[in-house]
Amino acid sequence: MDLFFQQVLNGLTLGGVYCLVALGLTLVYGVLHVPNFAHGAFYMAGAFVSFHLMTAWGWPYWLAMLGSAACVALLAVLAERLVFHPLRHASPLHPMIAAIGVLLFLEAAAQAIWGADFQRMQSPYTGIVDLAGVTAPVQRLLIIGAAFALVVIVHLFLTRTVTGSTIVAMAQTREGAALVGINANRVAMLTFALSGVLAAVAATLYAPINLVYPAMGHLVITKAFVIIILGGMGSVPGAIAGGLIIGLAESFGAFYVSDHYKDIIAFTLLVVILSLRPQGLFPNAAR
Amino acid sequence: MMRLNAKLGWIMLLVLGLVFPFLAGNDYHLTVMSTAYIYVLATLGLNLVTGYTGQYNLAHAGFMAVGAYTVGILTVDYQVPFWIAFVLAGPVAALLGFFIGIVSLRLKGHYFSIFTLCVGYILFLVIEKWESLTHGTVGIIGIPAPSPIGPLTFDSPRALYYLVFFFLVVGLWVMHRIVSSLLGRTFMAIRNGDDLAESLGINLMRNKLLAFMLSVFYAGLAGGLYAGFVRFLGPGIAGVEHTFDMTMYMLVGGIGTLLGPVLGGLTVPWITQTLQWLQEYRFLVFGPILVLLVIFVPHGIVGSFIAWRARKAAQPHGSGHA
Numbered sequence: 098m099d100l101f102f103q104q105v106l107n108g109l110t111l112g113g114v115y116c117l118v119a120l121g122l123t124l125v126y127g128v129l130h131v132p133n134f135a136h137g138a139f140y141m142a143g144a145f146v147s148f149h150l151m152t153a154w155g156w157p158y159w160l161a162m163l164g165s166a167a168c169v170a171l172l173a174v175l176a177e178r179l180v181f182h183p184l185r186h187a188s189p190l191h192p193m194i195a196a197i198g199v200l201l202f203l204e205a206a207a208q209a210i211w212g213a214d215f216q217r218m219q220s221p222y223t224g225i226v227d228l229a230g231v232t233a234p235v236q237r238l239l240i241i242g243a244a245f246a247l248v249v250i251v252h253l254f255l256t257r258t259v260t261g262s263t264i265v266a267m268a269q270t271r272e273g274a275a276l277v278g279i280n281a282n283r284v285a286m287l288t289f290a291l292s293g294v295l296a297a298v299a300a301t302l303y304a305p306i307n308l309v310y311p312a313m314g315h316l317v318i319t320k321a322f323v324i325i326i327l328g329g330m331g332s333v334p335g336a337i338a339g340g341l342i343i344g345l346a347e348s349f350g351a352f353y354v355s356d357h358y359k360d361i362i363a364f365t366l367l368v369v370i371l372s373l374r375p376q377g378l379f380p381n382a383a384r
Numbered sequence: 385m386m387r388l389n390a391k392l393g394w395i396m397l398l399v400l401g402l403v404f405p406f407l408a409g410n411d412y413h414l415t416v417m418s419t420a421y422i423y424v425l426a427t428l429g430l431n432l433v434t435g436y437t438g439q440y441n442l443a444h445a446g447f448m449a450v451g452a453y454t455v456g457i458l459t460v461d462y463q464v465p466f467w468i469a470f471v472l473a474g475p476v477a478a479l480l481g482f483f484i485g486i487v488s489l490r491l492k493g494h495y496f497s498i499f500t501l502c503v504g505y506i507l508f509l510v511i512e513k514w515e516s517l518t519h520g521t522v523g524i525i526g527i528p529a530p531s532p533i534g535p536l537t538f539d540s541p542r543a544l545y546y547l548v549f550f551f552l553v554v555g556l557w558v559m560h561r562i563v564s565s566l567l568g569r570t571f572m573a574i575r576n577g578d579d580l581a582e583s584l585g586i587n588l589m590r591n592k593l594l595a596f597m598l599s600v601f602y603a604g605l606a607g608g609l610y611a612g613f614v615r616f617l618g619p620g621i622a623g624v625e626h627t628f629d630m631t632m633y634m635l636v637g638g639i640g641t642l643l644g645p646v647l648g649g650l651t652v653p654w655i656t657q658t659l660q661w662l663q664e665y666r667f668l669v670f671g672p673i674l675v676l677l678v679i680f681v682p683h684g685i686v687g688s689f690i691a692w693r694a695r696k697a698a699q700p701h702g703s704g705h706a
Contacts, residue, residue, distance in 0.1 A: 202671025364502040
C-alpha cells in the first residue's frame with residue numbers, strides 16, 4: 098500500500114507541473130486560437146533564467162523564480178507583439194509555423210548562451226519527510242503545494258477580477274468582447290504574459306528534481322498538448338483535470354507497466370481515447 | 385504561352401540536374417545535392433497533404449523513418465536483397481499511414497496537427513526504445529548499397545546521385561499527374577473549405593485518407609532511398625525537427641505549388657552549407673527567417689512570383705498577346 102501512495106505522490110508532482118504548463122497553453126489557445134509550439138521553449142527559458150540567476154548572480158531560489166517569471170512573461174509578450182499579432186488574420190497554418198520558428202530560435206539561443214550540456218539546479222529544500230511510511234522529498238511536496246496554490250490563484254483571477262474576466266470573455270466570443278469595449282490587444286498581451294509566468298514557475302519548481310538543458314521543453318510541451326486536447330482546448334478545468342490524469346497515469350504506468358516506455362504512456366493514452374471518442378473526454382468544449 | 389514557359393523551365397531544371405555531376409567540384413557536393421533530393425522527395429509528400437489538402441502532418445519525418453527502417457531492418461537483420469526491401473519501404477509507410485490516418489483524420493485543423501505531433505513522438509520513442517527490432521540508440525550500421533541492376537552499378541557517388549535524381553524526377557512527374565487531375569482538384573477543394581467540399585459531394589474522409597497515404601508513401605520512399613544512400617540509421621531521423629526542416633523548404637519555395645518544395649529544398653541546404661560555421665546555431669538565423677517569411681512572404685518564392693506576374697498582367701500597358 099505504501100508503494101501505491103508513493104506513486105500517488107509522484108503522480109501529483111508530475112500532474113502539478115503539467116497543470117501549470119497546460120494552463121498557460123490552453124489560455125493562449127482559448128484567446129488567440131494559436132497552438133503555441135513555442136510554449137515549451139518558454140518553459141525551457143524559465144528554467145535557464147532561474148538557473149542563471151541562482152548560480153551566476155547568487156539569488157535565492159524564490160527570488161530567482163520571481164525574476165524568471167518576469168523575464169519569461171516579457172519574452173512571451175514580445176513574441177505576441179512581434180510574431181502572433183501580425184499574423185492574427187492569416188490562415189491557421191501560418192501562426193503554427195511561426196510558433197515553430199520562435200521555438201527553434203529560443204532553443205538555439207539557449208544553446209548559444211548556456212551550452213548544450215545538462216545542468217543541475219540546486220534547491221534549498223533537500224530534506225525528506227516521512228509521511229506514515231511514504232518517503233516524500235520536500236521539493237516534491239513543494240511542487241504539489243505551489244502548483245495547486247497557483248492553479249487556485251489563476252482560477253480566482255479569471256473568475257473574480259475584472260481583468261481576469263476580460264480573458265474569459267475574449268475566449269468565449271471575440272466579437273462579443275469587442276462589443277462591450279474589451280481591448281483585444283491588451284487581453285492578448287496579458288494572456289501571453291500569464292502563460293509565460295506559469296511556464297517559468299513550473300520549470301523552476303520542477304528543475305531541481307530534473308535537469309536543465311535546451312531540449313527540456315520538448316516532452317513537457319507535447320504532453321501539455323495531449324492534456325489540453327483531452328481536456329478540451331481553451332478549457333481551464335479541462336487542463337487541470339487532464340494534467341492530473343496524465344501525471345497519475347505516467348507515474349502508475351512507469352511503476353506497474355514499464356519504466357522504459359513511460360514517456361509513451363501519455364501519447365498512447367491520447368491515441369486510444371481519441372480513437373474511441375474523437376470529441377475528447379469533455380465534449381462540451383468548443384472544437 | 386504560360387504553359388510553354390512552365391514546360392521550358394522544368395526541362396531546364398531537368399538538364400541542370402543531369403549535368404550537375406559534371407559541374408560539381410567534388411564528391412562532397414554530389415552528396416549534399418543527393419541528400420537534398422531525398423528530402424525534396426519527402427517534402428513533395430508533405431506538400432501534398434499540407435499544401436494541397438490543408439492538413440499539417442507533424443509526423444512526416446516519422447513516416448520517413450519508417451520507410452528507412454524498413455529497408456535497414458530487412459537488409460541487415462533478415463538479409464533481404466536491397467531492391468525487395470526498397471520496394472516495400474513506401475507501401476509499409478502507407479499501410480501505417482492508413483491506420484494512423486483513420487484515427488487522426490477525424491480531427492480537424494490544429495487538433496490534427498497536435499495529434500500527429502504526438503504520433504511522431506510515439507514513432508520516435510518506439511524506434512529508440514524497441515532495441516530488439518531497431519537496435520535502439522546504437523542505430524543500424526552496414527546497410528548494403530543498392531545492388532546492381534543489370535549493367536547499372538551504384539557504388540560511386542555519381543551513380544547514387546543519378547539513382548536519387550531518377551526517383552525525384554519520377555516522384556515529381558507522378559505528383560504533377562496527381563495535382564493536375566480531378567483528384568488534385570478534390571484535395572484543393574478540401575483545403576479551401578471542408579464544408580463546401582462536402583456539399584459538392586466530396587467524401588471528406590476517403591479523400592483526406594488518400595492524400596495522407598500518398599503523402600506518407602512519398603515519405604517512406606524517400607526514407608528507403610536515405611537508407612540506401614547514407615547506409616546508417618539512427619532514431620534521430622524520426623525527430624520532429626526534420627518535419628520542421630521540410631516545412632521550411634515548403635514555405636521558402638511556395639506552399640501548395642509543385643515547384644515550391646524543389647526550390648526550397650535545394651536553396652535552404654545550400655545556404656546552410658555556406659553557413660557551415662553556424663552549425664548547431666543555424667536556427668538563430670533560420671528561426672527568425674521562418675517567422676519573417678510567414679509574416680511577409682507567406683506564399684514563398686513561387687507564390688510571390690505568380691502574384692507579381694498576375695499584377696503585371698493586370699496593368700493596362702501589360703502584354704496584350706496570349
